Amino acid sequence: MFDTIAQQLIIGLTNGMVFALVALGYTMVYGILEFINFAHGDVFMLAAFLALTLVGALDVTQQTPPGTLAALLLGIVVACALFAGGLNYAIDRVVYRPLRRAPKLAPLVSAIGVSFILQNVGLFWGGSAMAVFGGGGQAAAPKAFPDILPQTNLAASLFGVETKLTLLPKDLLVMGASVVIMAALYGLVRHTKLGKAMRATAQDPNAARLMGIDVDKVVGATFLIGGALAGVAAVVYSLYINTIHYQMGYQNGLYAFTAAVVGGIGNIPGAVLGGLVLGLVRAFSDQFIGAQWQPAVLFGILIVILVFRPAGLLGSTAREKV
Template identity: 40%
Template sequence: MDNFLQQFCQQLINGISLGSIYALIALGYTMIYGIIKLINFAHGDIYMIGAYFGFFATTQLGVGFIPAIIIAMAGAAIVGIIIERIAYRPMRNAPRIAILITAIGVSFFLEYGMILLVSPQPRTFPAVFSPTVYHMGPLVANSQQLVILISALILMVTLSYIVNSTKAGKAMRAVSFDADAARLMGINIDKVISMTFALGSALAAAGGVLVGVYYNSIDPLMGMMPGLKAFVAAVLGGIGIIPGAMMGGIILGVVEAMVSGFLSSTFRDAAAFGILILILLYKPAGLLGKNVREKV
């Protein structure tokens, strides 16, 4: 294999594993946006909270990887429901900018609240399973990268199933389509929205635990940048569209890896946010989005 191709393939592996993390966070962003048209800026911090739940589950309770993820998902789901109940529900009929600013406030509250609670020092995530390194010719990948990718795929498929094939999912789609009409049909909107937050937060928490395991360290501000990147990923794929978030995440990860690998690592973030600007300029509905006229 010639050198360029080898580089390209290795960067593709790097990019896909990074992209699956963005995808996991982006899934939650996109769901919440789909239902209540809110860019939940606190979503990256839910991911951080999830990582801490996972951390305490493994260190204090001594559980393994799978139970830790489940505990983290459950814990973050509850946090998500509480946040929605306390911060967003009273604002439901307020102008959209007000609720957006509330989301930023919640984000700061979670970040600095956690600094107060657990100190700003990074924590070392215990090694819950030892990574196996796979060599495929000159290419290198490890089992953690695979676990992240597979978890992201499983969660996405599960999510698609819930949204498309269950009664609760039907209710969610109905609320997303027209909240007032859904209410008239006897759907309990509050309950549906709570469930959306629970699901979205649980996904972010799974991402948090996976990142903790993969990179070995977590800290209270770890959600800031991934939160923004996941937002870009969600917009890239078409915000509100579940497969779009997955696709957007992977594309973003690969673009970042390619830019770092073949141009310069200093341009990496510029490329990520450059994509956001290009998408907003030329295809504001996202790659998978259809141009529908907004209901007024």
């Protein structure tokens, strides 16, 4: 029993970290524009497809020597972060920015449209002839992401006792990478000029503009950073789950958005907390209620939180702007 609970804790925390990385992108954009970027999950999905393409092209396998593996992996993470950040920035520049003064429904619907387009691109990408994509026969099928990290169980050696727990290097990688990135983001938002500008814009865009802040630039930077986080999350997710699919952005995006709302949307530590809560709830409900009920449990929690505590766990109660 103790082993089961500890194991679900590990699974929940690692899953929660991935949710949190994606949730940060939602929450940062919402905090500034009050706009749900429905396409964010699909940017995450396309970054995972890029990661698989790079793994195939660079021929990374479990046999790759550790030093080379680490260097290649770092390269893939950077490439995916740049790609996803750039894509997210370009979408904002081309699609959302012209709609800043339009009624609220307009950017939301556009984001749904962009999400459709990206999913379709993912479908076509999945039909590519590369061996890692299954040779192009089954474009819509889930793609296996190879296990490139060593599969040694570290639990026994780390805790020094005999245990049935499984703790793989990839679990540690997920947690380590996520913590480092979140700390970096926190430092950026708290202690740099750009971060200060972002906080000011989130508080009141008009006042920020009057103070000489280039709001368009700040929004662009927000999309860029949010996208880059999704890019890192995509690599981490692919290494951890080992399966990617052109519709994975939709489901994981919704969960990540739920995490952002649970933590209090617009609130950066809230997104991390929400991600961890959601990851843990998911792990324990899969174990004790059944995986087939997973969406019902998670969205049920979302509805209950929104009805009884609409501001989320950490959010302050803001009144709707009239």
